[in-house]
Amino acid sequence: MSKELSYTIEEVAQLLKVSKLTIYDLVKKGELPVFRVGRQMRMDAKDLDKYIKNHKTTTSQVPIAELHRPQTKNSPNLVISGQDIVLDILGKYIEKYSTYKTLRSYTGSLNSLISMYNGECDIVSLHLFDGDTGEYNLPYIKKILVGHSYLLLNLLSRKAGFYVQKGNPLNIQTWTDLNQEHVKMINREKGSGARILLDEQLRMNHLQPKNIRGYEQEETSHLSVASSVSTGGADVGVGIEKAAKIVGIDFIPLITERYDLIILKTPENEKLISTVKEILSSHPFQSEINSLGDYDYSQTGSIIYET
Known part of the structure; x- marks a missing residue:
C-alpha cells in the first residue's frame, strides 16, 4: 500500500x-x-x-484581514463575523432568501466590532460582558461605534463557564478558584468574548492575571480550549457549554450570556436588516437552533437596542 x-x-x-x-x-x-x-x-x-x-x-472561511470584498454600493458579498455554528446557519438562510453571498470570518467579538467600525464586516456577533453594569454588549458598542446608527438584535442566549476534566478532580467552582498555584488554565485570545468575561471577572474579584497560572497561554476557539482541558494540557478554561459536550468533558455553568447581532443602519443595509429580522423570527430558523441543543432562543429576533 x-x-x-x-x-x-x-x-x-x-x-x-x-x-x-x-x-x-x-x-x-x-x-x-x-x-x-x-x-x-x-x-x-x-x-x-x-x-x-x-x-x-x-x-470564504478566511480571517477579516484577508477578505478582499468588492467595495461597490451593490456588492452581493456579505461578511458575517463570529465563531458560533449558528452564524453558519444564519448565512445559509440569508443566501436562500436574498441575493447576498455570505462570507464567514471566525474572529472574536471585540475585534469583530472594531472591524465593523472600520467598514470590514456587515454582521457582527457579540458576547461582551461589562462588569460595571452587569450588561452584555451595549456598553462596548456605545463606546466603539461612535457616530454610527445601528440595530442590535438578539440571536440567542447560552451558558458560559468553566471547562474542567471529567469528574472535576480539582473541584473548580468559582472564579477565585483560578487563583491557586496547583490550577493551570488555558486562555482565549485577546479580543474574544470569553477573554473579556474572564478579565472582567478577575477585575471584579480583585485577582491579578499575573497570579493565574497559564493565563498567557492562548487558544483561538471554544473547541480548542475544551480540547486542551480534555487532553490534560490545562485544568480549566472558559467557554460555552456546546464545546464541552462535543469534546466530552465537564462544564461548570457560571453565567447566562446574551449573544447578539449588530448591523449598521445605512440606506444600503435596509434590505439586509429586513431579511435578517424575518429570518431570526421565523419558525424554521428557530427550530434549527433548537435542534442543536444548549441554546435559549426565547428572545431570538427581539430588538435589544437601536439608534
Whole structure:
C-alpha cells in the first residue's frame, strides 16, 4: 500500500487557521471528505489540496484581514463575523432568501466590532460582558461605534463557564478558584468574548492575571480550549457549554450570556436588516437552533437596542 499523507481535524484547522468546529461543519456538509481510523477522523492531503484549489476565488472561511470584498454600493458579498455554528446557519438562510453571498470570518467579538467600525464586516456577533453594569454588549458598542446608527438584535442566549476534566478532580467552582498555584488554565485570545468575561471577572474579584497560572497561554476557539482541558494540557478554561459536550468533558455553568447581532443602519443595509429580522423570527430558523441543543432562543429576533 502506498503511503499517503493525511491530517487530523485539528491539523486541518491549524493549516486553514479556522476553528475545529468549522472543519466539523464542512465535513458534515460533505465539502471535506474524511476517513476514520478507529474513532479518529483523518483527511487525505490531496483532498485538502483539492478543496483549497476549488475555493481560491471565493475567499470564504478566511480571517477579516484577508477578505478582499468588492467595495461597490451593490456588492452581493456579505461578511458575517463570529465563531458560533449558528452564524453558519444564519448565512445559509440569508443566501436562500436574498441575493447576498455570505462570507464567514471566525474572529472574536471585540475585534469583530472594531472591524465593523472600520467598514470590514456587515454582521457582527457579540458576547461582551461589562462588569460595571452587569450588561452584555451595549456598553462596548456605545463606546466603539461612535457616530454610527445601528440595530442590535438578539440571536440567542447560552451558558458560559468553566471547562474542567471529567469528574472535576480539582473541584473548580468559582472564579477565585483560578487563583491557586496547583490550577493551570488555558486562555482565549485577546479580543474574544470569553477573554473579556474572564478579565472582567478577575477585575471584579480583585485577582491579578499575573497570579493565574497559564493565563498567557492562548487558544483561538471554544473547541480548542475544551480540547486542551480534555487532553490534560490545562485544568480549566472558559467557554460555552456546546464545546464541552462535543469534546466530552465537564462544564461548570457560571453565567447566562446574551449573544447578539449588530448591523449598521445605512440606506444600503435596509434590505439586509429586513431579511435578517424575518429570518431570526421565523419558525424554521428557530427550530434549527433548537435542534442543536444548549441554546435559549426565547428572545431570538427581539430588538435589544437601536439608534
